[in-house]
Amino acid sequence: MGKSKRSSRRLLTIRNPNAAGIDIGANRHYVAVPNDRDPNPVQSFKCFTPDLHRMAKWLKACDIETVAMESTSVYWIPVFQILEKYGFEVLLVNARHVKNVPGRKTDVKDSQWLQELHSFGLLRGSFRPNDAICVLRSYIRQRDNLIKSASKHVLRMQKCLTEMNVQLHRAISDITGVTGTAIIEAILSGEYDPKKLAKHRNHRIKCTENDLIEALTGDYREEHLFVLQQEHSLYKIYQKKLIECDEVIEAYYHKLEQELPQKELPVLEQKSRKKSSQKNAPNYDLRGMLYRITGNDFTVIPGLDALSIQTIIAEVGLDPTKWRTEKHFVSWLGLSPANKISGDKVLSSRTRKVVNRAAIAFRIAANALSRTQTGLGAFCRRLKSRMGATKAITATARKIAILFYQMLRYDQDYVEKGVEYYEKKYEQRILHNMEKKAKIMGYSLVKNGGAMT
Numbered sequence: 001m002g003k004s005k006r007s008s009r010r011l012l013t014i015r016n017p018n019a020a021g022i023d024i025g026a027n028r029h030y031v032a033v034p035n036d037r038d039p040n041p042v043q044s045f046k047c048f049t050p051d052l053h054r055m056a057k058w059l060k061a062c063d064i065e066t067v068a069m070e071s072t073s074v075y076w077i078p079v080f081q082i083l084e085k086y087g088f089e090v091l092l093v094n095a096r097h098v099k100n101v102p103g104r105k106t107d108v109k110d111s112q113w114l115q116e117l118h119s120f121g122l123l124r125g126s127f128r129p130n131d132a133i134c135v136l137r138s139y140i141r142q143r144d145n146l147i148k149s150a151s152k153h154v155l156r157m158q159k160c161l162t163e164m165n166v167q168l169h170r171a172i173s174d175i176t177g178v179t180g181t182a183i184i185e186a187i188l189s190g191e192y193d194p195k196k197l198a199k200h201r202n203h204r205i206k207c208t209e210n211d212l213i214e215a216l217t218g219d220y221r222e223e224h225l226f227v228l229q230q231e232h233s234l235y236k237i238y239q240k241k242l243i244e245c246d247e248v249i250e251a252y253y254h255k256l257e258q259e260l261p262q263k264e265l266p267v268l269e270q271k272s273r274k275k276s277s278q279k280n281a282p283n284y285d286l287r288g289m290l291y292r293i294t295g296n297d298f299t300v301i302p303g304l305d306a307l308s309i310q311t312i313i314a315e316v317g318l319d320p321t322k323w324r325t326e327k328h329f330v331s332w333l334g335l336s337p338a339n340k341i342s343g344d345k346v347l348s349s350r351t352r353k354v355v356n357r358a359a360i361a362f363r364i365a366a367n368a369l370s371r372t373q374t375g376l377g378a379f380c381r382r383l384k385s386r387m388g389a390t391k392a393i394t395a396t397a398r399k400i401a402i403l404f405y406q407m408l409r410y411d412q413d414y415v416e417k418g419v420e421y422y423e424k425k426y427e428q429r430i431l432h433n434m435e436k437k438a439k440i441m442g443y444s445l446v447k448n449g450g451a452m453t
Helices: 002-012 049-061 076-085 105-118 131-163 178-188 194-198 209-215 220-260 285-296 306-316 328-334 357-369 373-389 389-410 418-440
Strands: 019-023 026-033 042-046 066-070 091-092 340-342 346-347
Touching: 019 105, 026 049, 026 105, 042 049, 042 105, 049 076, 049 418, 066 076, 066 105, 105 209, 131 220, 131 306, 131 328, 178 194, 194 209, 220 285, 285 306, 285 328, 306 346, 328 389, 357 389, 373 389, 373 418
Parallel strands: 019 066, 066 091
Antiparallel strands: 019 026, 026 042, 340 346
């Protein structure tokens, strides 16, 4: 049995003769090279930076050109970056693709198995944008973390108010808005009279002053006020850090714009300002920044705003050729059916479970446009009535992702044709299918007073 396995392996063509495999660990990395390159073809290195440079120099001495690594968490990042600086082609391999290691499971065997698979060209690296986009991605992810951390303190402030039976969140929609912030700061300064607190009401909120007075009548206990004061201070700290992060991102956009090839772009048309600006939106012209570095105004696609486009660009980069077609792109996002067929039977066609921030942004956009009077909005509503909200949002997110890919790669313009065009096209498709079925059964459809009978 062992001889047949060895002989079948020899039938495979070695595509990467100068390949190495690395099993990444938290404390130690195991590296395997071909047996003829070193008397000890498997060596281990510690995770410290001098050891990583020693690893790269040893791989150079072994005439290695390409490296495949398998890792969990973020232990692979420093190894990946250092090996790239030394000129190696580095592939980060999905652990699910190489988990069936034959024989006993050890770190040494893992590295040897990776080296063998990679030498035969059987491994595919995970997507990673270029270094300039990776820098932007780190800033954007930190910005997202700051917003999430701030939201936790908002929830805790709301909990403190509820424990004091101050129903501020039921009177106004956002306790961190103009009215909510003014009232909370007045409470923390020692003002508990609901009539005086209600004077901070902004004229734009829907709640009446009498309703606000009732909501602000509560039991202002000392321990809850202490917690409210701390949570409010922490929330303000995160807001300050968010402003600092936005300043760094804006400066990096200017730097990125100077490094990219200059394009002659048409003047960006100004959009009408909404009555209320988006929560946590930066103070600079984010839409204009993205337009200058991408050459496209993706906000014309229904559902996409500047913040969601920023997230998508930071995750997918500016090179759409990393995916051969838009189908490969939506498959990588996990927005297309993952067919499992065995014995001519479809076992499953559910989408893959993918943790991808770009895919989440497309889903949020799909959920937002379901309430708009656009062609994509009509498409989403029709699917909701037929398949339910979850599948409809996924299908609509796939459509938006395809439009995004086509604009980024082919510079295609998006033209909104409206609900009427979509409904008419859908009606024509239904009539065409009815005519085909009627023809098969020996009948024909006749138009009677503008309607088919």
